[in-house]
Amino acid sequence: MGRLDGKVTLITGGARGMGKAHARHFAAEGALVTIGDVLDEKGQAVADGIGCDYVHHDVTSADDWAAAVDAVLGRFGRIDVLVNNAGILRHAPVAEMDPAEFRQVIEVNLIGTWLGIRQVAAPMSAAGRGSIVNISSIEGFAGAAGLSAYSASKFAVRGLTRSAAQELGPLGIRVNSVHPGGVMTSMALTAAQSMTGVDGGGFLKALPIARFAEPVEISRLVAFLASDESSYTTGAEFLADGGLLSGPGY
Numbered sequence: 409m410g411r412l413d414g415k416v417t418l419i420t421g422g423a424r425g426m427g428k429a430h431a432r433h434f435a436a437e438g439a440l441v442t443i444g445d446v447l448d449e450k451g452q453a454v455a456d457g458i459g460c461d462y463v464h465h466d467v468t469s470a471d472d473w474a475a476a477v478d479a480v481l482g483r484f485g486r487i488d489v490l491v492n493n494a495g496i497l498r499h500a501p502v503a504e505m506d507p508a509e510f511r512q513v514i515e516v517n518l519i520g521t522w523l524g525i526r527q528v529a530a531p532m533s534a535a536g537r538g539s540i541v542n543i544s545s546i547e548g549f550a551g552a553a554g555l556s557a558y559s560a561s562k563f564a565v566r567g568l569t570r571s572a573a574q575e576l577g578p579l580g581i582r583v584n585s586v587h588p589g590g591v592m593t594s595m596a597l598t599a600a601q602s603m604t605g606v607d608g609g610g611f612l613k614a615l616p617i618a619r620f621a622e623p624v625e626i627s628r629l630v631a632f633l634a635s636d637e638s639s640y641t642t643g644a645e646f647l648a649d650g651g652l653l654s655g656p657g658y
């Protein structure tokens with residue numbers, strides 16, 4: 409028996425990084441997984457490797473959301489779990505950031521997550537059950553120079569998660585957020601390259617668990633929140649940050 413046996417799951421941003429790890433882990437735990445992304449070739453290859461479904465799905469598009477959720481409902485007849493994982497990071501000082509770039513980060517990380525909750529609320533409430541996991545960040549708790557857009561979007565995901573939990577709990581739908589620290593993916597590597605002047609060694613030294621996370625270490629937490637093991641948990645925020653925010657180092 410897997411921890412997610414038969415759980416029909418849609419994971420956004422599944423073509424690489426943590427979304428790919430979540431898809432692999434969920435499938436291994438028995439979930440029936442569909443991944444969406446804008447990177448179609450990579451996404452299809454990941455899905456083929458896992459033996460799950462792929463849909464082209466830009467999370468900023470309400471039409472794409474409708475098509476993706478319809479595809480899941482058409483194939484499986486229900487949707488049990490939504491993992492709002494797709495995200496982007498843009499690094500620039502406030503005074504130098506193009507407003508269009510700021511808006512793009514909010515569009516993907518915040519509006520994309522809101523559109524997803526909006527789209528699955530009806531089918532999940534019709535079934536009387538569902539779990540939504542929103543991927544925020546440690547930057548949802550602490551600001552960082554150059555990350556005004558990213559941090560604002562990830563703080564906002566906490567407010568969205570709590571409000572949705574209040575609204576959807578009585579309908580049987582749980583909504584929680586996950587806040588990873590440094591995880592070895594393309595996003596982290598690109599961010600590290602763009603943050604000149606940031607002391608990477610200092611970041612690691614501030615960590616009680618002094619290393620970056622493997623993506624699957626986050627997948628296990630996401631799977632817990634997706635599963636019935638977390639049946640009394642909603643509107644809650646889960647750090648997986650190697651202990652970073654527990655101390656004064658950040």
Ligand code: NAD
Pocket residue numbers: 420421422423424425426427444445446447465466467468492493494495496516543544545546587588589590591592593594595596
């Ligand atoms: P990644 O860049 O490796 O993967 C992100 C995926 O999202 C990519 O496949 C990308 O194509 C997809 N995506 C981007 N825009 C999209 C859109 N409009 N529609 C659909 N898909 C889109 O990044 P990752 O590190 O795997 O990040 C996954 C999530 O975890 C993000 O929400 C990110 O903010 C969050 N996060 C990452 C870290 C880290 O250290 N890597 C830390 C905390 C939180």
